[in-house]
Amino acid sequence: MKQVNATVVSNHELWPGAYLLWAQAPEIAALARPGQYAMVRCGEGHDMPLRRPLSVHRTSLDGNVAFLFAVVGRGTEWLAQRKKGDPLDLFGPLGNGFDIYPSSRKLLLIAGGIGIAPLVALAEQAVATGCSVTLMIGDRTATRIYPDRLLPSGIKTVVATEDGSLGMKGMVTDLLPKFIPEADQVFACGPLRMYQRMAQMSSELRDKPTQVLLEVVLGCGVGACLGCTIETRHGQSLVCKDGPVFELSDIVWDKAVAPPAGRRYLRK
Numbered sequence: 001m002k003q004v005n006a007t008v009v010s011n012h013e014l015w016p017g018a019y020l021l022w023a024q025a026p027e028i029a030a031l032a033r034p035g036q037y038a039m040v041r042c043g044e045g046h047d048m049p050l051r052r053p054l055s056v057h058r059t060s061l062d063g064n065v066a067f068l069f070a071v072v073g074r075g076t077e078w079l080a081q082r083k084k085g086d087p088l089d090l091f092g093p094l095g096n097g098f099d100i101y102p103s104s105r106k107l108l109l110i111a112g113g114i115g116i117a118p119l120v121a122l123a124e125q126a127v128a129t130g131c132s133v134t135l136m137i138g139d140r141t142a143t144r145i146y147p148d149r150l151l152p153s154g155i156k157t158v159v160a161t162e163d164g165s166l167g168m169k170g171m172v173t174d175l176l177p178k179f180i181p182e183a184d185q186v187f188a189c190g191p192l193r194m195y196q197r198m199a200q201m202s203s204e205l206r207d208k209p210t211q212v213l214l215e216v217v218l219g220c221g222v223g224a225c226l227g228c229t230i231e232t233r234h235g236q237s238l239v240c241k242d243g244p245v246f247e248l249s250d251i252v253w254d255k256a257v258a259p260p261a262g263r264r265y266l267r268k
């Protein structure tokens, strides 16, 4: 991991409130694996002392790194305003990313909302190594679905929207009983309620090897502040350092994702 003075290459709104930002950061592009993240410095001076974690969405051979982010607060609002040529202070890549087992040939990827961000790089890697990939994308409405033209070729996509404006009407989790049995391994990124729903599925579905990326609130990114501690079957773990990717069955859901203690005073 490294602190990198990157430069914004492009930044545009992909759908209302979601931005795709590319930055020149060869040190991170060379090392990052799907599911890893960078801590992004937002704001000027001492305005926002805590960096914001963002998954590496994609990398390019010419040393660029992409982030796909939803504007939810001050940090991401600031990031959405960055223009080509602006400096960007990054720290990464961090964390333990997704792990495709050597025996897995058929992968099911499940994206809830902005959770598509880390799964595109994973799909790319999986296709390149000869795996077959089904990517399920769910969101509220058609205009918030990641555009087909940006997806890697050679994957099958299945879409679900809550209002039925594209694909199946309903939640992406409603489709899982049909797709999970065919998969050797499952990978997901989305809101915590999506994982909780998955954890409640029948044991046949639940027992499939399933890795989930936890986008909880992070303070430091290096295991120092302990603000992202969760309960797992092996004891306490830090999302920033031991994760952010965990085996779904390892997470103790009734205790795992504690309210973001300290967040209100940590984040300014």
Ligand SMILES: Cc1cc2nc3c(=O)[nH]c(=O)nc-3n(C[C@H](O)[C@H](O)[C@H](O)COP(=O)(O)OP(=O)(O)OC[C@H]3O[C@@H](n4cnc5c(N)ncnc54)[C@H](O)[C@@H]3O)c2cc1C
Binding pocket: 037, 052, 053, 054, 055, 056, 067, 068, 069, 070, 071, 072, 073, 074, 075, 076, 077, 114, 117, 118, 214, 215, 216, 217, 218, 244, 267
């Ligand atoms: C490992 C990791 C990877 C992530 N990758 C991405 C990514 O690729 N794209 C992306 O859009 N987001 C991602 N996130 C979430 C992202 O870090 C937060 O949305 C961001 O820090 C919010 O900063 P802010 O200053 O804009 O909002 P703040 O002002 O800090 O918060 C504004 C509001 O958003 C809520 N919020 C903040 N963080 C989160 C969160 N993690 N989950 C749910 N609600 C939150 C707060 O409770 C508050 O209501 C990731 C988080 C983690 C831990």
